[in-house]
Amino acid sequence: MKVDKVIAAEEAVKYVKNGMTLGLGSGSTVNWFLRKLSVQVKEGLQIQGIPSSKKTERLAKELGIPLIDFSATTHIDLAIDGADEIDSSLNLIKGGGGSLVREKVVDACADELIIIADATKMVSQLGAFPLPIEVLPFGFEVTVENIKKLGGIPTLRRKDDQIFVSDNGNYIIDCSFGPIDDSVTLHEKLIQMVGVIDTGIFAGMADKVIVARNGGIELYSKT
Numbered sequence: 001m002k003v004d005k006v007i008a009a010e011e012a013v014k015y016v017k018n019g020m021t022l023g024l025g026s027g028s029t030v031n032w033f034l035r036k037l038s039v040q041v042k043e044g045l046q047i048q049g050i051p052s053s054k055k056t057e058r059l060a061k062e063l064g065i066p067l068i069d070f071s072a073t074t075h076i077d078l079a080i081d082g083a084d085e086i087d088s089s090l091n092l093i094k095g096g097g098g099s100l101v102r103e104k105v106v107d108a109c110a111d112e113l114i115i116i117a118d119a120t121k122m123v124s125q126l127g128a129f130p131l132p133i134e135v136l137p138f139g140f141e142v143t144v145e146n147i148k149k150l151g152g153i154p155t156l157r158r159k160d161d162q163i164f165v166s167d168n169g170n171y172i173i174d175c176s177f178g179p180i181d182d183s184v185t186l187h188e189k190l191i192q193m194v195g196v197i198d199t200g201i202f203a204g205m206a207d208k209v210i211v212a213r214n215g216g217i218e219l220y221s222k223t
């Protein structure tokens with residue numbers, strides 16, 4: 001039986017049209033989308049993708065998906081991305097894989113953003129997943145203290161006993177705020193802090209969310 005991430009990814013491929021410039025998100029669900037997309041590309045579909053992470057770039061190249069960067073165009077027709085949490089207003093927490101900043105740049109300039117996920121990502125309120133915040137390494141200790149003042153419990157992300165470094169050369173602070181009542185206000189407070197590059201709150205950005213649950217598809221659209 002196919003896992004739900006694969007089913008959501010397959011559904012998203014149906015939205016890709018010949019000639020499109022695609023924003024390619026990051027994460028395991030997007031990786032399934034890339035595999036499905038590459039089959040269509042081999043069959044003659046003409047698209048070009050702008051990757052949102054080095055991992056996505058690497059996999060897309062391996063799969064033979066044509067890639068460009070923003071020096072070729074600043075217009076993206078459709079971005080496909082994953083998420084760590086999705087609320088009923090389609091606000092998201094992203095960045096579990098550490099790609100939030102490039103993802104936000106790519107997703108924000110797309111005419112349409114479609115999020116693909118399995119049903120485990122749907123929540124009644126954001127906040128069970130610690131919010132990833134990308135920060136400048138210089139003086140990150142100060143930034144962490146400032147984040148604490150907002151009531152969060154911050155943890156510097158590590159991987160294999162080393163500090164995790166993003167594709168942009170920055171650190172990630174995973175911060176538990178508990179249930180987030182107002183994600184826009186929280187994002188605005190954080191983004192104003194010196195040293196904060198961006199947060200994993202993607203509020204009001206998703207146009208559609210494709211959720212696969214027990215093998216079936218649910219489609220949610222921005223109202």
Ligand SMILES: O=C[C@H](O)[C@H](O)[C@H](O)COP(=O)(O)O
Nearest residue numbers: 027028029082095096097099
């Ligand atoms: O930084 C990572 C991204 O925001 C991913 O899109 C997110 O973590 C979801 O990943 P996955 O599809 O592996 O659950």
